[in-house]
Amino acid sequence: MDxxxxxxxxxLRGLRQRYFLAGSLLAAAALGLGGCGVLAENPTITxxxxxxxxxxxxxxxMTVSPPAEASSAGTLMPVYWLGRNDSxxxxxxxxxxxDNTGDPxxxxxxxxxxxxxxxxxxxxxxxxxxxxxxxxxxxxxxTVDISSDAFKGSLDSGMAHRAVQQLVYTATAAAAxxxxxxxxxxxxxxxxxxxxxxxxxxxHVTLEEPLHRDxxxxxxxxxxxxxxxxxxxTEVEVSGTAVAQTVELLWRAEPIVDGxxxxxxxxxxxxxxxxxxxxxxxxxxTASLAPGEYSLRVFYSGQETAGDxxxxxxxxxxxxxxx
Numbered sequence: 584m585d586x587x588x589x590x591x592x593x594x595l596r597g598l599r600q601r602y603f604l605a606g607s608l609l610a611a612a613a614l615g616l617g618g619c620g621v622l623a624e625n626p627t628i629t630x631x632x633x634x635x636x637x638x639x640x641x642x643x644x645m646t647v648s649p650p651a652e653a654s655s656a657g658t659l660m661p662v663y664w665l666g667r668n669d670s671x672x673x674x675x676x677x678x679x680x681x682d683n684t685g686d687p688x689x690x691x692x693x694x695x696x697x698x699x700x701x702x703x704x705x706x707x708x709x710x711x712x713x714x715x716x717x718x719x720x721x722x723x724x725x726t727v728d729i730s731s732d733a734f735k736g737s738l739d740s741g742m743a744h745r746a747v748q749q750l751v752y753t754a755t756a757a758a759a760x761x762x763x764x765x766x767x768x769x770x771x772x773x774x775x776x777x778x779x780x781x782x783x784x785x786x787h788v789t790l791e792e793p794l795h796r797d798x799x800x801x802x803x804x805x806x807x808x809x810x811x812x813x814x815x816x817t818e819v820e821v822s823g824t825a826v827a828q829t830v831e832l833l834w835r836a837e838p839i840v841d842g843x844x845x846x847x848x849x850x851x852x853x854x855x856x857x858x859x860x861x862x863x864x865x866x867x868x869t870a871s872l873a874p875g876e877y878s879l880r881v882f883y884s885g886q887e888t889a890g891d892x893x894x895x896x897x898x899x900x901x902x903x904x905x906x
Contacts, residue, residue: 658683660691661756662698663749664705666802669889672745673802674752677701677810688717688725691757692750696733702811702893708746708785710735717754723764724793725754728775734785743787744797750774751794771795804832806881806891814896817874822867823881823891827858830884836870837878839894844878854881872897 659678666675677700684690697711712733719725727750738746755770764770771793776782782790806823809815825832832854837844850870858864870879874897882890 659760660687660694661753661760662691662694663752663756664695664700664702664707665745665749666702666705668802669886672742674745674749674800675702675705675802675805675891676752676756676807677705686717687761687763688719688727688754688757689715691753692717692727692729695749695753696729700811704892707749708736708738708742709733709749719758719763723758723768723770724773725758725764725770726773726775727754728778731776731782734776734782736785738785738787740787743785745800747774747784747788747790747794748797748800751796755796769795802891804881804883804889804891806879806893809879809893809895811893812895813893814898817872817897817899819870819872819879819895819897820867821870821879821881822865824863824865825854825856825881825883827856827860827862827864828883829860830886832856832866832881832883834868834870834879834881836872837880839876839878844880844892849873849875849877874899 658681660681661676662679663674663676665672679694679698679701681687681690693712693715695707696709696715700706710733712730714728714730715733716728717725729750751772754772755764758764758770772795773780773793774782774784774790776784776790780791784790803826804823805825806821808822809819819836821834833851834854835848835851837847838849839845849872852868852870854866854868856864856866866881876894876896878892878894880887880890880892882888
């Protein structure tokens with residue numbers, strides 16, 4: 584995704600963060616956020632009226648199986664964010680630098696509340712939690728104990744559901760990434776607030792029973808690699824997942840001119856998924872690009888606003904394909 588502007592970056596640089604991550608929250612601003620920081624004090628965040636929590640299936644009718652959660656580098660941890668996807672809000676994952684605190688689940692959830700996304704179009708409705716701890720049972724039940732200060736702000740039911748699922752996805756991904764869960768067995772997350780059960784999260788979601796992932800909330804198109812702001816060589820290898828449709832899946836590499844993606848593409852093409860419509864498939868392609876800064880977009884024909892994009896820098900001297 585690409586908001587095309589970095590106006591909010593200077594405001595965010597003043598935040599005290601444990602993680603040195605770049606990016607701004609312009610997509611969040613489009614959803615009613617304002618002020619300096621992850622959220623303004625006591626904002627009201629709403630889903631479009633036809634995409635509230637009363638009909639979650641309508642918000643993202645195509646269910647998506649998330650890609651593998653494990654990072655090839657032990658110094659990275661998975662964190663999920665929310666991002667505007669056409670007329671709804673979906674979940675997207677990034678790998679962030681880890682301090683290896685000894686509590687990989689708690690560290691990832693803490694980052695979800697306090698850190699900044701790499702992609703400037705992602706955002707979080709959480710406030711920085713003063714305390715996050717986690718444990719896991721032999722049956723893959725993850726217990727996350729988070730302080731109540733993380734729940735500041737006012738969300739509608741649709742956004743509250745997504746925020747809680749953001750925590751569920753982050754906790755289960757972090758457990759899988761650290762090798763703490765049993766392969767092939769679904770994980771669930773019990774959320775305690777200040778050590779107690781039954782907290783009503785954001786005024787809508789009662790945290791009583793262990794929660795499972797809601798697969799309908801994962802973004803239907805997802806550029807997984809490269810991540811935002813990475814530097815690559817002139818042969819850029821791109822990979823991700825998408826829910827197959829009957830229309831063609833396309834990609835474009837648009838040069839950044841005066842801080843915005845240009846209308847003309849430096850390179851473009853189509854992507855094959857080899858999956859039946861409605862099924863999730865992995866895609867990959869290679870873009871041959873001259874040195875410069877680009878917005879790399881993947882989208883379905885006629886559905887440009889429902890795609891995903893990443894800003895990257897191409898360097899002639901860069902030989903490391905991992906960025």
